[in-house]
Every structure is written in C-alpha cells, then in structure tokens.
Amino acid sequence: MLDKNGPGPRDHPEGLGLSFLARDLVKTPSACQHPHRADVMKILLVEDSYLERHKVGAYLTEWGLDHVAVGSGTEAVKLLEAPEPPNLVLLDWMLPGLDGIDVCRRIRKFPSGGAYIYIVMLTAKNRKQDLLKAMEAGADDYLAKPVDPSELRARILVGKRILELQQSLCFAATHDFLTNLLNRAEILAALQREFSRSGREDKPATVILADIDHFKRVNDTLGHAAGDEVLKEVAKRLKSDLRLYDVVGRYGGEEFLIILPGCDVTVGARRANEIRNLVGKDPIQTPFGTTSVTVSMGVTVTSSTRDHSISDFLHEADVSMYAAKKNGRNRVEVFSAASQHAGFGQG
Ligand code: GH3
Ligand code: MG
Ligand code: MG
Ligand code: MG
DSSP, X not given: OEESSOSSGGGOHHHHHHHHHHHHTSOOSSSOOOTTTSOOOOEEEEOSOHHHHHHHHHHHHHTTOOEEEESSHHHHHHHHHSSSOOSEEEEESSOSSSOHHHHHHHHHTSOBTBOOOEEEEEESOOOHHHHHHHHHHTOSEEEXXXXXXXXXXXXXXXXXXXXXXXXXXXXXXXXXXXXXXXXXXXHHHHHHHHHHHHHHHTOOEEEEEEEETTHHHHHHHHOHHHHHHHHHHHHXXXXXXXXXXXXXEEOSSSEEEEEEETOOXXXXXXXXXXXXXXXXXXXXXXXXXXXXXXXXXXXXXXXXXXXXXXXXXXXXXXXXXXXXXXXXXXXXXXXXXXXXXXXXXXX
C-alpha cells in the first residue's frame, strides 16, 4: 500500500508518492484502454484518521488491490487530476480543508473524456438526508463507518463491475471493432489535439495516410473474411513500429491514419518508409489462404507557421497518397507546397 501520510521514513509522502506518479507518466492515446489489457481498478483511499486509513489500507492490501492513500481532500484532488488517476475512490466525508462532498463535486466537474471515477463515500453519518447529499454531490455508493470488511469488499466488487462495464463501452465507442485501432472519430480527435499541441509548442507532427494497394483483389480472390484477417494483420504491423506517443487509427475501409508527434518531414518520411516496408515484408496467412499486401502512403507535416486547419493537412496527406498510387503504389510520397509532391521511392 502507498500511504502518503503515515508516519515513519518508509511512509514519507514524497518518496512513495513519486513511484506512483512516475508510473502515471506512461500516457495512453485514449482514455479508454482495451478492457482485457487495462488495470481495471486503481483505488484511492482518502481518510484523515491515521488509524482508520491504516485499517482500511490493510484490508485492501490483504485482498491484493492496487491502491494509494492520502489524508486530505486537497491531496486527493491533486492525485485525481494527474495523468492516469485512480478510478475508484474510498472517500471519507469529514476531512480537513476540502471535505468529502467538496471532493465529490470537484471530481464530477473534471472535463469529460477522462475515465469514469467511481466514488464510495465513507462516513459515520447515516441519516437519510446526508445520503441524498452525498449522492447529489456525485457519490456512487455509501459505506457507514466503522467500516465492516465484508461490506467494503462488496462495495468494491460493485464498483469494479461498473468500471469494467464503463471501460468496455468506452473502448467500443472509440475503437474500430475489427482492428481494435482508434476509430475514425477518435483518430481525427487525436489529430486535432496533436495539431493544437504542435502549434502551442512549435513542434512539428507528421501525418501519414496509408492505403492498402489493390485490396479489392484480396476480397475477390480469397473472400471478404480473408480480407478482414488481412486488415487485422496490417493494423497489427502498423502498430508494432510505433512509439508510445504515436497514434494510429482506421480512417476508412482499408485506409489508416498515423500521427507521429515531434517528427519533422525528413524523419516522418523515413519512418513512413520503414512502416511501409514492415507491412509488405512478410506474407499474411489467413485461414482462407496466404497473401501479400503493400501500402501506399501520403505524408505531410503540421506546422504552426502555415495557416492551416486539420482538414488542410488531411487533404495534403490524401493528395500525396494518390500521387503514390499514381506513381506505382507500394511507395511513400511527401507533400511539398512548392512542387506539390516530392518523391520518396520504393526501398
Ligand atoms: P487501390 O490500390 O487503388 O487502393 O485499390 P483498392 O482495391 O485497394 O481500392 P478500392 O477502393 O477499389 O477498394 C477498396 C476495397 O476495400 C473495397 C472494399 O470492399 C474493401 N473493404 C473496405 N472495408 C473492408 C472491410 O472491412 N473488410 C473487407 N474485407 N474489405 C473491405
Ligand atoms: Mg475524517
Ligand atoms: Mg482506399
Ligand atoms: Mg486501396
């Protein structure tokens, strides 16, 4: 257990807090991770009484639950506003400074788009009007103190189930069902975010539009089901060459959009060519037969000095991708404002 407030050197808030925050620095492109791969539940215990915090923390440790503990509402809000926050909060009502109700209200005002935070209020108060107040402030459940371990465990089980359900729904709403890549709306949202960020920080981002060559032939010769398998494998290969902050999504039927933050046009074109090579290198085996596919790619780069919107960059990537088709397929073309296109041939 990470107790950020307990006494003694092992419980020093900075030391223990750091490892938690360092782990949180690993960002994901979307708030919704694949439900099977995600750490479904991370618990935050907010309790100002050291004895109570220690007691509840000991239960959580005994049940093998990933958790961190703090002793004030202010610390809780700070942790919840950091990247990859805990998603189930056991929240004491009476706290110094920000109390449990204040924390609830703050959590519910967080910008939408983050993962849902499930709140269980822990309190000695048990009058009906208090319950209503907690629920109105945004609490999902309520547990009377002193905490009974069986009741606590039951409440946590319900919370876990709700969080799993929420994550499945969130993943389904933001990802393509066939390839598990980001869907069109999400990759466009990621492009918008990256475009704003690259403008703010004055750093380029490479945008790549990749289209499978002669994909219709795969469907025509091996069947639509084989085509689906090929799309899944191409998606896997596209993803396998990306860094932590790169994003890829299914833009259309057999078209994919890749965003490489921080890559200028030279690096972006080189990386596009590496990805292109990787996709076409090995044949793809499907239960319906083996085939090989290649991709044509159009590359452009965002820049704060050009008066462009994201649809302009998408248009540039599209124009370049069509130039790659025209120039023989299985190649990368880079958009250039001066000549419209500069070639980046087969490798
Ligand atoms: P080009 O090299 O010019 O891109 O040729 P192409 O055959 O890839 O392009 P075209 O636009 O003629 O055909 C795209 C094909 O992709 C047609 C469509 O049936 C197929 N397709 C789109 N989405 C899916 C899908 O989800 N599954 C399968 N199996 N096929 C799909
Ligand atoms: Mg208290
Ligand atoms: Mg196409
Ligand atoms: Mg195609």
